[in-house]
Amino acid sequence: xxxxxxxxxxxxxxxxxxxxxxxxxxxxxxxxxxxxxxxxxxxxxxxxxxxxxxxxxxxxxxxxxxxxxxxxxxxxxxxxxxxxxxxxxxxxxxxxxxxxxxxxxxxxxxxxxxxxxxxxxxxxxxxxxxxxxxxxxxxxxxxxxxxxxxxxxxxxxxxxxxxxxxxxxxxxxxxxxxxxxxxxxxxxxxxxxxxxxxxxxxxxxxxxxxxxxxxxxxxxxxxxxxxxxxxxxxxxxxxxxxxxxxxxxxxxxxxxxxxxxxxxxxxxxxxxxxxxxxxxxxxxxxxxxxxxxxxxxxxxxxxxxxxxxxxxxxxxxxx
Amino acid sequence: xxxxxxxxxxxxxxxxxxxxxxxxxxxxxxxxxxxxxxxxxxxxxxxxxxxxxxxxxxxxxxxxxxxxxxxxxxxxxxxxxxxxxxxxxxxxxxxxxxxxxxxxxxxxxxxxxxxxxxxxxxxxxxxxxxxxxxxxxxxxxxxxxxxxxxxxxxxxxxxxxxxxxxxxxxxxxxxxxxxxxxxxxxxxxxxxxxxxxxxxxxxxxxxxxxxxxxxxxxxxxxxxxxxxxxxxxxxxxxxxxxxxxxxxxxxxxxxxxxxxxxxxxxxxxxxxxxxxxxxxxxxxxxxxxxxxxxxxxxxxxxxxxxxxxxxxxx
Numbered sequence: 001x002x003x004x005x006x007x008x009x010x011x012x013x014x015x016x017x018x019x020x021x022x023x024x025x026x027x028x029x030x031x032x033x034x035x036x037x038x039x040x041x042x043x044x045x046x047x048x049x050x051x052x053x054x055x056x057x058x059x060x061x062x063x064x065x066x067x068x069x070x071x072x073x074x075x076x077x078x079x080x081x082x083x084x085x086x087x088x089x090x091x092x093x094x095x096x097x098x099x100x101x102x103x104x105x106x107x108x109x110x111x112x113x114x115x116x117x118x119x120x121x122x123x124x125x126x127x128x129x130x131x132x133x134x135x136x137x138x139x140x141x142x143x144x145x146x147x148x149x150x151x152x153x154x155x156x157x158x159x160x161x162x163x164x165x166x167x168x169x170x171x172x173x174x175x176x177x178x179x180x181x182x183x184x185x186x187x188x189x190x191x192x193x194x195x196x197x198x199x200x201x202x203x204x205x206x207x208x209x210x211x212x213x214x215x216x217x218x219x220x221x222x223x224x225x226x227x228x229x230x231x232x233x234x235x236x237x238x239x240x241x242x243x244x245x246x247x248x249x250x251x252x253x254x255x256x257x258x259x260x261x262x263x264x265x266x267x268x269x270x271x272x273x274x275x276x277x278x279x280x281x282x283x284x285x286x287x288x289x290x291x292x293x294x295x296x297x298x299x300x301x302x303x304x305x306x307x308x309x310x311x312x313x314x315x316x317x318x319x
Numbered sequence: 320x321x322x323x324x325x326x327x328x329x330x331x332x333x334x335x336x337x338x339x340x341x342x343x344x345x346x347x348x349x350x351x352x353x354x355x356x357x358x359x360x361x362x363x364x365x366x367x368x369x370x371x372x373x374x375x376x377x378x379x380x381x382x383x384x385x386x387x388x389x390x391x392x393x394x395x396x397x398x399x400x401x402x403x404x405x406x407x408x409x410x411x412x413x414x415x416x417x418x419x420x421x422x423x424x425x426x427x428x429x430x431x432x433x434x435x436x437x438x439x440x441x442x443x444x445x446x447x448x449x450x451x452x453x454x455x456x457x458x459x460x461x462x463x464x465x466x467x468x469x470x471x472x473x474x475x476x477x478x479x480x481x482x483x484x485x486x487x488x489x490x491x492x493x494x495x496x497x498x499x500x501x502x503x504x505x506x507x508x509x510x511x512x513x514x515x516x517x518x519x520x521x522x523x524x525x526x527x528x529x530x531x532x533x534x535x536x537x538x539x540x541x542x543x544x545x546x547x548x549x550x551x552x553x554x555x556x557x558x559x560x561x562x563x564x565x566x567x568x569x570x571x572x573x574x575x576x577x578x579x580x581x582x583x584x585x586x587x588x589x590x591x592x593x594x595x596x597x598x599x600x601x602x603x604x605x606x607x608x609x610x611x612x613x614x615x616x617x618x619x620x621x622x623x624x625x626x627x628x629x630x631x632x633x
Binding site: 156159160161162163164165167168169170171172244248249251252255256257258268271272274275280281284287291294295296298299302303306 | 333334337338341342345346456457459460461462463464465467468469471472476566567570571574575578579589590592593594596598601602605608609612613616
């Protein structure tokens with residue numbers, strides 16, 4: 001049906017922008033398709049409210065963040081303290097969520113464990129955004145040889161399965177909290193670079209940018225004062241989705257025993273301990289609490305990202 | 320089309336070459352020296368010098384790379400220093416498990432996602448659509464390391480429907496093999512279903528608003544014919560691309576379930592090798608998985624030229 005093909009061309013024309021890797025085409029497309037109309041004042045006035053679910057999600061993320069920050073101040077037992085008189089205790093007033101097979105307080109481990117996920121997720125993506133975002137901004141605006149080579153490099157790096165690369169680097173370099181954060185931060189650079197670059201590219205020749213250039217503004221001023229504010233919604237949305245992605249990778253590593261070494265609790269290694277032989281039969285709570293917390297955290301972050309995406313009309317794509 | 324494929328092939332070769340350099344450098348540039356591990360208590364200056372020479376680690380780096388590349392191309396990836404098993408043998412024994420997990424989970428994912436999207440895209444925001452969309456949104460928050468332990472707790476420990484561990488090769492006993500593999504495969508399916516369903520649904524919805532669909536409707540063609548013959552193909556490009564990108568997530572997923580279910584696949588071997596600092600095994604498995612991943616992307620690009628011939632146009 002040749003007719004069908006002709007007609008669908010209009011919808012998919014932007015896909016041809018990146019003829020290199022079909023999977024990545026969607027990333028470009030969805031960022032480029034971000035319409036400026038979303039920023040028009042009329043639209044801002046009739047914006048949909050964020051909704052109850054959004055606030056529930058934000059509330060859960062906020063609660064986890066606050067508890068993790070205040071862990072030292074809260075009246076919690078030491079997460080590593082083994083209370084041999086309360087092994088595998090069920091939830092009670094002394095241990096609100098019970099204890100594990102070594103008599104350690106599960107609530108305390110859960111709260112201290114949240115620190116790992118949150119630090120790796122948010123600091124990692126901050127590193128990715130700082131490096132990848134800056135490169136993307138400049139490369140999208142400047143174009144030329146710099147853009148070409150950075151673009152090619154990002155394709156090569158994205159052709160590498162991230163989890164395998166991360167496992168290999170952890171194997172040779174070690175797995176302290178800050179190393180894991182740095183490794184995963186570097187791992188998200190190519191993706192965030194592509195997203196920000198595509199968005200920056202779509203603003204590079206807009207009237208207000210040309211106006212600024214005509215007025216004699218320096219490149220650095222144009223990039224950071226004119227383009228950056230417009231790229232922020234895309235960067236924040238994808239940043240949030242990447243936070244969820246990075247938390248998943250860290251959790252997977254921790255589950256495999258390749259993240260922050262024991263006895264430091266993390267949700268991933270708590271799930272692994274809870275599903276080790278015997279524990280599933282005798283005390284499923286060890287596994288249950290971190291599983292539920294992780295599910296709610298990922299769900300909440302995805303939901304907040306999704307609301308941002310709808311608000312700024314960024315099309316859903318691949319990550 | 321030949322030109323397009325040739326260009327993609329050249330990219331494939333370049334990317335593979337870069338991967339080989341990176342994987343080679345992993346062992347050589349990062350701190351941590353294989354000799355310390357191999358020597359253990361015998362770590363004297365003399366022993367170390369002998370071993371460095373024996374492993375060829377005293378030569379210039381570039382020369383070492385080409386020596387290594389040569390032996391890799393000859394099918395020699397070195398051997399485990401622990402049990403002296405050749406890395407190629409570890410790979411040969413492990414890959415059927417990974418492949419089976421991925422195939423079963425992908426068949427399940429497509430079998431659920433495609434019909435569901437075809438059903439819900441006809442009535443966007445209907446009840447079925449809202450339930451499915453919410454459900455798949457939840458699935459996105461269920462990575463294998465979260466859902467797999469719950470499945471074991473419920474279906475293996477609680478209900479005794481499936482074994483928690485154990486593996487029989489498919490060739491030996493297909494029925495037992497499939498029974499053992501259902502739970503691990505299911506555990507890595509949730510994410511795929513969610514990604515495929517959401518993409519295919521949104522593409523179908525926008526395709527169904529195109530003029531040629533209105534045209535087909537006005538000709539009086541049946542809904543089913545329109546969905547399968549007119550809307551399916553132009554909506555499937557993102558799905559195909561997603562399937563390619565998703566392989567990366569599946570690799571991570573197979574690692575998790577192999578570890579949890581004690582299946583002796585590549586992920587299990589890799590994690591063990593990492594924990595025991597078995598450098599050559601880590602290097603070999605990393606190299607092979609990365610190259611296979613790149614090859615798969617190439618094959619998917621080839622499928623693209625079949626499904627969507629426009630990609631070959633300049």
